[in-house]
Amino acid sequence: MKGRRLLSVAMAVLLVLSFPLAAAASQTLGVVISTLNNPFFVTLKDGAEEKAKELGVELVIYDAQDDSAKMTSSMEDLIQKKVGGILVNPTDADAVVPSILKANAAGIPVFTIDRGATSGEVVTHIASDNVAGGKMAGEFLAEKIGGKGKVVELVGIPGTSAARDRGKGFHEAMEGYPDIEIVASQAADFNRDRGLAVFENILQAQPEIDGVFAHNDEMVLGAIAAAEAAGRKGIVFVGFDAVGDAVKAVKDGRLAATVAQQPKEMGLLGVEYAVKYLGGETIPDNVPVPLMLVTE
Amino acid sequence: MKAGKGGVLTRKVLFSPYVVLGSVLAALCAALALMEPRFLTVSNLVNILRQSSILGIIALGMTCVILVRGIDLSVGSVVALSSLVGAALVKGGVPFYAAWGAALLAGGACGALNGFTVAWMRVPPFIVTLGMMGAARGAALLFTGGAPISGFPEVFRLPGTGWFAGVPLPVLVFAGVFAALFVLLELSSWGEQVRSIGSNPVAAWGSAIPVPAITASVFVLSGVLAGLAGLVLAGRLDAAQPTAGLGYEFGAIAAAVLGGSQFSGGKGTLFGTLMGVLIMGVIGNGINVLNVNPFYEQVVRGLVIAAALVFYGRVSAGNPA
Numbered sequence: 001m002k003g004r005r006l007l008s009v010a011m012a013v014l015l016v017l018s019f020p021l022a023a024a025a026s027q028t029l030g031v032v033i034s035t036l037n038n039p040f041f042v043t044l045k046d047g048a049e050e051k052a053k054e055l056g057v058e059l060v061i062y063d064a065q066d067d068s069a070k071m072t073s074s075m076e077d078l079i080q081k082k083v084g085g086i087l088v089n090p091t092d093a094d095a096v097v098p099s100i101l102k103a104n105a106a107g108i109p110v111f112t113i114d115r116g117a118t119s120g121e122v123v124t125h126i127a128s129d130n131v132a133g134g135k136m137a138g139e140f141l142a143e144k145i146g147g148k149g150k151v152v153e154l155v156g157i158p159g160t161s162a163a164r165d166r167g168k169g170f171h172e173a174m175e176g177y178p179d180i181e182i183v184a185s186q187a188a189d190f191n192r193d194r195g196l197a198v199f200e201n202i203l204q205a206q207p208e209i210d211g212v213f214a215h216n217d218e219m220v221l222g223a224i225a226a227a228e229a230a231g232r233k234g235i236v237f238v239g240f241d242a243v244g245d246a247v248k249a250v251k252d253g254r255l256a257a258t259v260a261q262q263p264k265e266m267g268l269l270g271v272e273y274a275v276k277y278l279g280g281e282t283i284p285d286n287v288p289v290p291l292m293l294v295t296e
Numbered sequence: 297m298k299a300g301k302g303g304v305l306t307r308k309v310l311f312s313p314y315v316v317l318g319s320v321l322a323a324l325c326a327a328l329a330l331m332e333p334r335f336l337t338v339s340n341l342v343n344i345l346r347q348s349s350i351l352g353i354i355a356l357g358m359t360c361v362i363l364v365r366g367i368d369l370s371v372g373s374v375v376a377l378s379s380l381v382g383a384a385l386v387k388g389g390v391p392f393y394a395a396w397g398a399a400l401l402a403g404g405a406c407g408a409l410n411g412f413t414v415a416w417m418r419v420p421p422f423i424v425t426l427g428m429m430g431a432a433r434g435a436a437l438l439f440t441g442g443a444p445i446s447g448f449p450e451v452f453r454l455p456g457t458g459w460f461a462g463v464p465l466p467v468l469v470f471a472g473v474f475a476a477l478f479v480l481l482e483l484s485s486w487g488e489q490v491r492s493i494g495s496n497p498v499a500a501w502g503s504a505i506p507v508p509a510i511t512a513s514v515f516v517l518s519g520v521l522a523g524l525a526g527l528v529l530a531g532r533l534d535a536a537q538p539t540a541g542l543g544y545e546f547g548a549i550a551a552a553v554l555g556g557s558q559f560s561g562g563k564g565t566l567f568g569t570l571m572g573v574l575i576m577g578v579i580g581n582g583i584n585v586l587n588v589n590p591f592y593e594q595v596v597r598g599l600v601i602a603a604a605l606v607f608y609g610r611v612s613a614g615n616p617a
Contacts, residue, residue, distance in 0.1 A: 158591055158593075183587070185587065186584050186587065200343055200346075201343070201580070201581045201584030204334060205335075205584065205587070225533055229457060245535065
């Protein structure tokens with residue numbers, strides 16, 4: 001009798017003890033977001049919450065308010081709580097490194113979203129697929145001008161990953177259209193006033209331009225200003241990033257399209273892959289998040 | 297043949313900095329015209345002038361600052377801040393001329409703060425204007441939370457987009473600034489005092505020149521001109537941005553130095569700076585017109601400027617004047 005009672009007490013204690021332990025080990029994910037003062041990241045958080053609900057995972061969400069110190073203390077809290085994994089959207093790629101090293105030491109896997117980390121052990125980085133975005137923009141532009149003609153590429157700051165990837169995707173798309181010629185490919189440094197001046201110069205050199213793809217919206221907005229001032233009509237412009245002014249230009253019909261990131265997808269995929277990893281699956285080092293064309 | 301007075305004079309004229317700079321510019325243009333016939337069209341030359349006017353307006357102010365042994369690193373940030381002030385006001389319903397005035401005032405205020413700290417607090421201009429470069433940029437970012445202000449009334453945009461008698465207004469604004477500064481520097485006592493402070497500050501202190509006031513006034517001038525450049529830029533883009541004017545200080549300093557300004561003060565002319573601005577403008581245009589690979593762009597730009605400076609230095613060293 002005594003032995004059975006002891007056993008049941010022990011089992012009860014074990015159950016009570018093991019339940020939260022198990023939950024903490026695999027069912028709770030910490031999420032640190034750079035700022036919830038920006039709709040982009042709020043949407044990202046919503047996506048993460050949606051997926052967590054679907055998969056029955058608990059999320060502990062921290063808002064770093066664009067403050068690296070706050071991000072660090074949030075990460076430390078999550079390490080103390082022994083969460084199963086940490087999804088972090090760093091305020092800064094360098095500032096997040098010490099926290100990641102601490103999580104590594106505590107054996108808690110870390111996943112980065114949107115912004116990466118310069119060092120430390122990260123399971124996977126979940127971010128927009130700029131190559132696919134450039135390709136998508138290129139194909140849209142090519143179709144829009146009827147598969148033939150002369151196009152101009154406005155390049156971002158040479159050597160940056162965004163300029164490399166977006167340009168790579170664009171050129172991949174152009175290879176599928178032998179009747180399209182890239183007549184100029186010039187750097188305008190992601191900057192609106194450089195975009196204006198550089199495109200003014202290109203307009204001087206090229207009497208015929210059917211389309212323009214710029215590695216970001218700032219440059220394409222500058223190029224549109226240049227074309228309008230010069231009275232050059234009929235050029236199809238495609239930008240990248242879907243910033244406020246560009247979305248407005250799309251609505252006004254001055255910009256044909258801009259490529260938008262999908263923060264909700266980032267949140268969804270972040271939680272999905274973290275849960276997969278914790279369930280013992282192997283996942284890739286990089287999870288590319290698909291992009292979307294904004295055309296109206 | 298005796299080397300008479302005429303020979304010396306010919307040498308002087310031939311090797312004067314203006315002739316040298318002019319030949320560099322002409323050589324550049326000739327080379328570009330040979331490589332791409334479209335370079336040498338009236339519309340492209342007008343285009344270069346229009347593009348160069350923003351940097352030009354700033355570089356003329358920079359020339360005056362360098363004349364008094366100063367430097368103004370804050371011009372790019374002041375361009376952003378003052379154009380945002382003007383933009384916010386005109387979007388808020390203030391008449392366009394008042395918004396213009398406020399933008400110039402904002403530039404002048406930044407310049408005055410620079411000038412006061414340099415002239416009366418005796419802090420080196422490099423440090424002072426480096427501080428203002430950060431402060432004005434930060435203020436611009438805080439002002440709009442990082443977002444641009446865009447979509448202005450046509451009349452507000454005129455300094456950037458207008459035309460008069462077949463000449464773009466930015467070019468006329470640049471020409472007006474050049475003429476006004478020419479009168480001030482060459483014909484007024486202010487100009488004389490500016491030059492004497494730069495060439496020999498000790499002697500200037502000893503004489504009756506109000507050194508701090510004159511020094512400060514030069515920084516105010518640079519600030520106001522940065523504000524004016526900001527208005528031209530905002531007009532051209534139909535947008536004012538907290539990130540506008542990044543790196544303009546380097547362009548302006550490079551143009552002034554290319555034009556013969558020396559950091560040791562007292563030397564430098566508006567005409568030289570004008571040449572420097574045009575040379576930089578032609579290089580930028582040429583790179584785009586010839587579709588030079590973006591990876592080579594910086595190299596080409598750097599090499600042309602360095603070559604011009606070396607050539608210029610050699611020839612001026614041989615100049616008896």
